[in-house]
Amino acid sequence: MKRQNNExxxxxxxxxxxxxxxxxxxxxxxxxxxxALALVPLTVWFAASIIMHTGSDYLTFIVWLRTPIVSxxxxxxxxxxxxxTALGLQVVIEDYVHSGLKTFALLGMRFSCYGLAIAGILxxxxxxxx
Amino acid sequence: xxNSTPKRLRPLSPNIQIYRPQLTSVLSIANRISGIALxxxxxxxxxxxxxxxxxxxxxxxxxxxxxxxxxxLLLFGGTFSFFLHLCGSIRHLIWDAGYGFELRTIYAxxxxxxxxxxxxxxxxxxxxxxxxx
Numbered sequence: 001m002k003r004q005n006n007e008x009x010x011x012x013x014x015x016x017x018x019x020x021x022x023x024x025x026x027x028x029x030x031x032x033x034x035x036a037l038a039l040v041p042l043t044v045w046f047a048a049s050i051i052m053h054t055g056s057d058y059l060t061f062i063v064w065l066r067t068p069i070v071s072x073x074x075x076x077x078x079x080x081x082x083x084x085t086a087l088g089l090q091v092v093i094e095d096y097v098h099s100g101l102k103t104f105a106l107l108g109m110r111f112s113c114y115g116l117a118i119a120g121i122l123x124x125x126x127x128x129x130x
Numbered sequence: 131x132x133n134s135t136p137k138r139l140r141p142l143s144p145n146i147q148i149y150r151p152q153l154t155s156v157l158s159i160a161n162r163i164s165g166i167a168l169x170x171x172x173x174x175x176x177x178x179x180x181x182x183x184x185x186x187x188x189x190x191x192x193x194x195x196x197x198x199x200x201x202x203l204l205l206f207g208g209t210f211s212f213f214l215h216l217c218g219s220i221r222h223l224i225w226d227a228g229y230g231f232e233l234r235t236i237y238a239x240x241x242x243x244x245x246x247x248x249x250x251x252x253x254x255x256x257x258x259x260x261x262x263x
Contacts, residue, residue: 054261058182123176
């Protein structure tokens with residue numbers, strides 16, 4: 001009987017195991033969907049609030065943003081929004097950027113999303129606790 | 131066969147430009163484009179919040195820009211991008227749950243997305259202009 005790999009005592013199955021995909025794609029897909037679901041009420045709330053504040057001056061806006069529930073929803077919105085944005089833009093970059101720039105584009109996008117999210121949250125908290 | 135010419139014209143698979151745009155393909159790319167646009171508007175949101183935290187002067191500068199013609203046009207584009215992405219994403223979530231894959235349903239939901247997102251954009255602007263008075 002002929003053996004293909006004389007040296008190995010391992011079965012064909014054990015040699016094949018672990019050589020498939022990274023199995024990480026499904027998780028990103030789920031994260032995108034879950035964050036989308038969270039963003040539906042948050043963004044609708046935000047859009048409605050902005051419409052209600054069309055004629056508001058600075059003070060009215062600040063007083064509104066300082067109410068605890070509004071501060072909370074704004075922080076949640078910023079976190080969810082940039083989380084979802086990073087996931088979405090990652091797919092866009094992976095689809096269209098194939099050169100050596102890809103890694104840098106992904107890094108730059110990720111850093112920008114984290115930085116912007118934290119800047120927005122800090123600004124909201126600064127107003128909330130001022 | 132001794133044909134060894136290295137260059138022979140081989141048939142190519144049709145490129146994306148060859149296809150006539152269909153509602154399904156247009157909405158598919160529209161969801162991606164509106165998503166990219168919204169990530170730029172997210173930057174505006176942060177700038178706006180940071181300006182509000184910085185004080186009334188910085189805030190009024192942002193407000194003057196948003197109130198200008200260019201600002202209003204950009205805001206209108208942002209409103210439409212938002213509602214289009216919102217409705218399109220809800221359509222996608224329904225697909226992800228396993229519903230609505232029949233061709234008729236796909237076209238019905240596609241036109242619904244177009245109609246509802248346009249209507250919501252117009253309603254939002256009418257409501258905001260009425261409140262501004």
